[in-house]
Amino acid sequence: MKKVGIVGLGNMGYPIYKSILSEFDIRCYDPYSKRTDIQFESDLSKLDTDCEILIICVKPDKVSEILKQLKSPKKIISIAAGKSLKELKEFSPPGSYIVRIMPNLPLQIKEGCMGYIGDKEIYPDVQVIFQKLGLLIELSNETAIDAFTGLAGSGPAYVFSFIQALAEGGVKSGLSYSDSLKISIQTVKGSVLLLEEELKSRDAHPMELRNKVTSAGGTTIFGLDKLEENNFNYSVMNAVFAAFKRAEELRIGNIR
Numbered sequence: 001m002k003k004v005g006i007v008g009l010g011n012m013g014y015p016i017y018k019s020i021l022s023e024f025d026i027r028c029y030d031p032y033s034k035r036t037d038i039q040f041e042s043d044l045s046k047l048d049t050d051c052e053i054l055i056i057c058v059k060p061d062k063v064s065e066i067l068k069q070l071k072s073p074k075k076i077i078s079i080a081a082g083k084s085l086k087e088l089k090e091f092s093p094p095g096s097y098i099v100r101i102m103p104n105l106p107l108q109i110k111e112g113c114m115g116y117i118g119d120k121e122i123y124p125d126v127q128v129i130f131q132k133l134g135l136l137i138e139l140s141n142e143t144a145i146d147a148f149t150g151l152a153g154s155g156p157a158y159v160f161s162f163i164q165a166l167a168e169g170g171v172k173s174g175l176s177y178s179d180s181l182k183i184s185i186q187t188v189k190g191s192v193l194l195l196e197e198e199l200k201s202r203d204a205h206p207m208e209l210r211n212k213v214t215s216a217g218g219t220t221i222f223g224l225d226k227l228e229e230n231n232f233n234y235s236v237m238n239a240v241f242a243a244f245k246r247a248e249e250l251r252i253g254n255i256r
């Protein structure tokens with residue numbers, strides 16, 4: 001069994017730990033965690049000596065201090081937003097292989113979307129570790145990981161906002177909030193699953209499905225008309241683009 005170290009067992013590190021528990025010999029380090037279902041090492045040096053692969057799951061401002069403490073070269077996988085490969089390499093022991101991977105929150109239920117880039121030597125390990133946690137996409141350069149961050153990393157926040165807005169529309173129309181929220185979640189879930197199903201058999205397009213619920217002079221076209229009046233497409237498209245530019249700014253400018 002390969003030995004894998006995980007540093008930081010929070011929102012992201014913990015589900016990663018749980019999903020690879022049976023396949024790897026894992027060492028965990030997080031002096032601040034209150035979890036009682038993990039046997040933590042008291043010292044990072046234990047992971048440094050024992051582990052061939054290290055997954056860094058701490059907040060970005062803590063990454064460099066962790067890497068600086070390592071002595072032996074290893075395969076390092078960082079999930080930290082905005083920490084460039086160049087910076088990760090600079091602080092890692094010489095001879096280490098580095099991969100950056102950007103996950104998103106639904107990784108917690110194995111429905112994440114993860115994009116990665118870095119040293120190809122460790123791609124097979126990255127694939128084994130992360131493919132069970134959702135959709136895994138190999139990216140071609142670091143600008144693509146910034147774009148991925150704007151879309152998939154920040155995306156769940158846009159979707160949650162959309163669901164909340166749908167629910168508030170239901171409330172405005174006289175439904176209770178609890179019914180509205182349930183209806184909104186199921187509507188989004190059902191639509192996503194239907195689109196996914198259609199894509200399995202052919203090159204379906206979201207607009208095709210949209211047309212199926214939009215009859216002439218019916219209710220939906222009146223709703224869509226309101227969305228367009230308020231620049232829905234433009235707003236969403238540019239939310240993704242703004243988040244992409246911010247990710248790029250954080251990586252290049254290293255602003256925190």
Ligand SMILES: NC(=O)c1ccc[n+]([C@@H]2O[C@H](COP(=O)([O-])OP(=O)(O)OC[C@H]3O[C@@H](n4cnc5c(N)ncnc54)[C@H](OP(=O)(O)O)[C@@H]3O)[C@@H](O)[C@H]2O)c1
Binds near residue numbers: 057104105
């Ligand atoms: N959450 C997301 O949606 C998301 C998406 C994409 C990427 N990421 C990236 O994932 C990384 C982790 O995010 P998260 O949300 O999982 O953070 P988190 O829940 O705060 O987890 C980080 C854990 O590491 C601990 N820690 C702090 N300093 C440490 C140290 N020196 N050594 C070992 N452990 C230490 C933290 O303790 P304390 O809480 O006491 O500090 C915490 O338990 C970040 O770099 C973030 O950019 C997160």
